[in-house]
Amino acid sequence: MIIEALRLHAFRNYRDAVLKPHPGMNLFFGANGSGKTNLLEAVHYCALGRSHRSAADRETVMRGETAAACGVTAVHRDGTRSEVSIRLTPEEPRKKQVFIDRKRAPRIADLMGHVRCVIFSPEDLQLVREGPAVRRRFMDMMISQADSGYFTALQRYGQALDSRNALLRDTPKGEALPADLMAPYEALMAEAAAVIMPKRLAVMARLADAAAEKYAAISGREGERFRAVYSPCCPDPAQLAALLAGRREEDRVRGTTGLGIHREDIRLSLMGREMKLYASQGQVRTAALALKLAQMDYLAEAAGDPPVLLLDDVMSELDMNRRTRLLREIGGAQTFVTCTDESDLEGLQDRRTYAVSLGEAGEGIVRETRGGALLPPEAVPEDPDFT
Ligand SMILES: Nc1ncnc2c1ncn2[C@@H]1O[C@H](COP(=O)(O)OP(=O)(O)OP(=O)(O)O)[C@@H](O)[C@H]1O
Ligand SMILES: [Mg+2]
Numbered sequence: 001m002i003i004e005a006l007r008l009h010a011f012r013n014y015r016d017a018v019l020k021p022h023p024g025m026n027l028f029f030g031a032n033g034s035g036k037t038n039l040l041e042a043v044h045y046c047a048l049g050r051s052h053r054s055a056a057d058r059e060t061v062m063r064g065e066t067a068a069a070c071g072v073t074a075v076h077r078d079g080t081r082s083e084v085s086i087r088l089t090p091e092e093p094r095k096k097q098v099f100i101d102r103k104r105a106p107r108i109a110d111l112m113g114h115v116r117c118v119i120f121s122p123e124d125l126q127l128v129r130e131g132p133a134v135r136r137r138f139m140d141m142m143i144s145q146a147d148s149g150y151f152t153a154l155q156r157y158g159q160a161l162d163s164r165n166a167l168l169r170d171t172p173k174g175e176a177l178p179a180d181l182m183a184p185y186e187a188l189m190a191e192a193a194a195v196i197m198p199k200r201l202a203v204m205a206r207l208a209d210a211a212a213e214k215y216a217a218i219s220g221r222e223g224e225r226f227r228a229v230y231s232p233c234c235p236d237p238a239q240l241a242a243l244l245a246g247r248r249e250e251d252r253v254r255g256t257t258g259l260g261i262h263r264e265d266i267r268l269s270l271m272g273r274e275m276k277l278y279a280s281q282g283q284v285r286t287a288a289l290a291l292k293l294a295q296m297d298y299l300a301e302a303a304g305d306p307p308v309l310l311l312d313d314v315m316s317e318l319d320m321n322r323r324t325r326l327l328r329e330i331g332g333a334q335t336f337v338t339c340t341d342e343s344d345l346e347g348l349q350d351r352r353t354y355a356v357s358l359g360e361a362g363e364g365i366v367r368e369t370r371g372g373a374l375l376p377p378e379a380v381p382e383d384p385d386f387t
């Protein structure tokens with residue numbers, strides 16, 4: 001899959017920007033705070049309907065504006081095109097609207113699969129170092145892009161979970177929990193878990209093997225066995241409703257639901273020891289990169305077409321061995337790379353280079369450069385919010 005055009009309107013610090021990227025390597029360089037990551041974030045929005053940072057939609061709307069939009073034209077392997085755009089209006093009742101081929105799509109799930117991306121960033125180290133939420137998000141964003149049914153099940157699960165938690169919290173002290181209201185939510189959670197858990201299990205088994213291989217290849221040490229094991233919340237999703245029913249009082253004390261797919265984790269270990277506790281800095285980096293490379297292969301295989309790769313600030317973070325390894329793995333996939341120093345990517349052939357800078361009012365300006373000279377900006381479409 002190739003992004004043929006990327007458009008932004010009142011998105012972060014971009015008033016209006018249009019890019020026609022190269023089908024191979026695209027390099028964005030510019031000072032800190034100029035708007036490089038914002039461009040990658042816009043691509044991520046078009047793939048998953050949300051930011052890759054933990055940012056709220058509201059933060060992405062240009063200061064002083066009430067609506068932001070971003071969109072891409074994607075060309076698929078069979079030559080067909082998808083035109084995808086997202087309009088964010090955090091102050092309105094319909095906060096997020098998705099358009100596919102210029103028609104409003106009823107659900108965010110409809111977005112999945114049109115644009116697929118994998119982002120590499122220094123925050124990937126959190127995959128190893130932080131708590132389970134980071135790893136769940138990694139797993140969910142990966143599987144959702146290949147399977148919109150998974151995404152829909154996650155949404156249904158989340159809604160039922162929120163409702164159950166509200167009952168736990170809002171039932172006055174001294175009153176019995178309303179079993180007749182809680183049971184239907186627990187049943188909905190179990191129903192969604194019956195879709196989610198087998199998919200997590202199958203995808204993570206594949207991913208674990210691939211990640212172990214990548215780890216061995218990057219580290220060059222056969223003996224350092226890296227394992228990524230998905231640990232389900234219960235042996236069988238069919239038991240979940242009963243398990244939840246049995247722990248209502250316990251959850252009430254906790255103030256939240258303590259069991260379910262929203263608490264699952266991927267356990268990372270090296271030679272049988274938990275990585276978070278034992279791994280060195282370099283081993284953490286290798287593991288994070290191995291997981292991301294495995295994710296990239298999974299998405300390429302699942303769709304029969306490589307995803308777009310977004311490399312945010314990672315080049316300067318990687319030593320030569322990992323950098324070479326990453327560039328080799330990228331192969332022919334379309335790639336967007338950001339860096340503050342163009343020399344980080346010396347030696348890369350066949351690429352398009354963009355200079356990212358700030359205008360007088362702090363607005364982002366992105367211009368292609370060739371031989372050190374700036375090319376004229378791409379024409380902005382007439383209807384800048386493409387809707
Ligand atoms: N909602 C918004 N409205 C206007 N400007 C914004 C908004 N959100 C972020 N910005 C601006 O965007 C800029 C940050 O952009 P971005 O994170 O893309 O920078 P960057 O080029 O990736 O920097 P670094 O090299 O430090 O990673 C900052 O100048 C910030 O003030
Ligand atoms: Mg950045």
